[in-house]
Amino acid sequence: MTDHYDALETREPGARECELFARLPNLLARAMAAPAYAVHLSGVDPQAVTSRAALAALPVLRKSALPALHKASLPFGGFVPDQPGAFARLFTSPGPIFEPESAAADPWRGARALFAAGLRKGDVVINTFSYHLTPGGFIFDGAARALGCAVIPAGPGNTEQQLDLIEAYRPSAYSGTPDFLKILLDAAADTGRDVSSITRALVSGAAFPKSLQDEFRARGVDAYQAFATADLGFIAYETTARDSLVVNEDLILEIVKPGTGEPVAVGEVGEIVVTSLDPHHPWIRLALGDLSAVLTGESPCGRTNQRIKGWMGRADQTTKIKGMFVRPEQIAEIARRHDGLGRLRLVVRRDGETDAMTLKAETAAAGEALREALAASLQAVTKLRGAIELVAPGALPNDGKMIADER
Numbered sequence: 001m002t003d004h005y006d007a008l009e010t011r012e013p014g015a016r017e018c019e020l021f022a023r024l025p026n027l028l029a030r031a032m033a034a035p036a037y038a039v040h041l042s043g044v045d046p047q048a049v050t051s052r053a054a055l056a057a058l059p060v061l062r063k064s065a066l067p068a069l070h071k072a073s074l075p076f077g078g079f080v081p082d083q084p085g086a087f088a089r090l091f092t093s094p095g096p097i098f099e100p101e102s103a104a105a106d107p108w109r110g111a112r113a114l115f116a117a118g119l120r121k122g123d124v125v126i127n128t129f130s131y132h133l134t135p136g137g138f139i140f141d142g143a144a145r146a147l148g149c150a151v152i153p154a155g156p157g158n159t160e161q162q163l164d165l166i167e168a169y170r171p172s173a174y175s176g177t178p179d180f181l182k183i184l185l186d187a188a189a190d191t192g193r194d195v196s197s198i199t200r201a202l203v204s205g206a207a208f209p210k211s212l213q214d215e216f217r218a219r220g221v222d223a224y225q226a227f228a229t230a231d232l233g234f235i236a237y238e239t240t241a242r243d244s245l246v247v248n249e250d251l252i253l254e255i256v257k258p259g260t261g262e263p264v265a266v267g268e269v270g271e272i273v274v275t276s277l278d279p280h281h282p283w284i285r286l287a288l289g290d291l292s293a294v295l296t297g298e299s300p301c302g303r304t305n306q307r308i309k310g311w312m313g314r315a316d317q318t319t320k321i322k323g324m325f326v327r328p329e330q331i332a333e334i335a336r337r338h339d340g341l342g343r344l345r346l347v348v349r350r351d352g353e354t355d356a357m358t359l360k361a362e363t364a365a366a367g368e369a370l371r372e373a374l375a376a377s378l379q380a381v382t383k384l385r386g387a388i389e390l391v392a393p394g395a396l397p398n399d400g401k402m403i404a405d406e407r
Helices: 013-031 035-040 052-056 063-072 111-116 136-147 159-169 178-191 210-218 328-336 368-382
Strands: 089-093 097-101 124-127 150-153 173-176 200-203 222-229 233-238 245-247 251-256 270-276 283-292 319-321 324-326 341-351 354-363 387-391 403-405
Touching (some): 013 052, 136 150, 136 233, 159 178, 173 178, 178 222, 328 341, 328 354, 354 368
Parallel strands (some): 124 150, 124 173
Antiparallel strands (some): 222 233, 233 245, 341 354
16 A cells, blocks of 8 residues: 555655746736736736745735625635636635635645545545535545545534444544544443444644544544645645644745745744645635744655644734734834844733833844834834843744733
């Protein structure tokens, strides 16, 4: 039995990078046929975007802005070059955000994630993601069927009926949230129902701590996690190496300073930005608002694509101080105004009954002149006064936080 879904997963990393960026110019031209992308990428020459540096010069599109954009220009905010009738299914997610599904096989690119979790052709999967209006259920359903699995389209809830289905069809695998898998296993144990056929699981949509992973394994279920969104489908997935999530094929993933489009160094925590090479529904530098970090080296499982640590929190750290909103991009602007700084973090606390903020900045050249210059920049950018604390390089945590609200 092969350990990999296809040869793409194990190709030389440089070959993958060349192939992705050889395809990117035509994908950009395709995206710019959509009116909103034509405006968003105005002045961009698609044929010149052939490297990560060139891609990083393009503006990010924030996922948090999509609901307003979609309301202003129905149905897809002007970011999809095709009309609704060109797609197989049409969904909506809270916001609302309207998402089309192409008619391609495995349109959300999930079969390889299920394969990495141990599923094979002929397996039966009980899929408990929702099938109603949102794409979640169909994302996993389509992936399983592309792999050659039979799918029980169970959706969430109805625990007793789910147990009936499991005893009748004897599925070998589960897809859904880890929380609902625990509910099913607990209910079966409490009522004497037999769910022992389920030995594999691919979970997403909620935190999956190691303690819960270990609990599932002790109960006979080898569960893996995937990082997926309703916009992009499968972005990264866990493998038998259990040391990271491997980035999916046909995607270009960047990690940037929260609130900006500026890539960070490998290993630094920042916001996930994804470019999808899907001609039917292209995404160009979609900033997801989720934090992660790229790991160095290749996975011991043999897959050679980038690895990320997984979900590490939210990048949107906007907070209100003395009635004024302060955003991560403002802290990034302060950093740009001063050479030689490392990480910056704005710490917000209460001083009696008043908001108080302290900007901590890593520097190897601490001095009163720098302190005063940073204080002036802080006030100029945020319109608020705050204290400045200069700390040694490496003193601030590598967790992607630029604003820490400790009130």
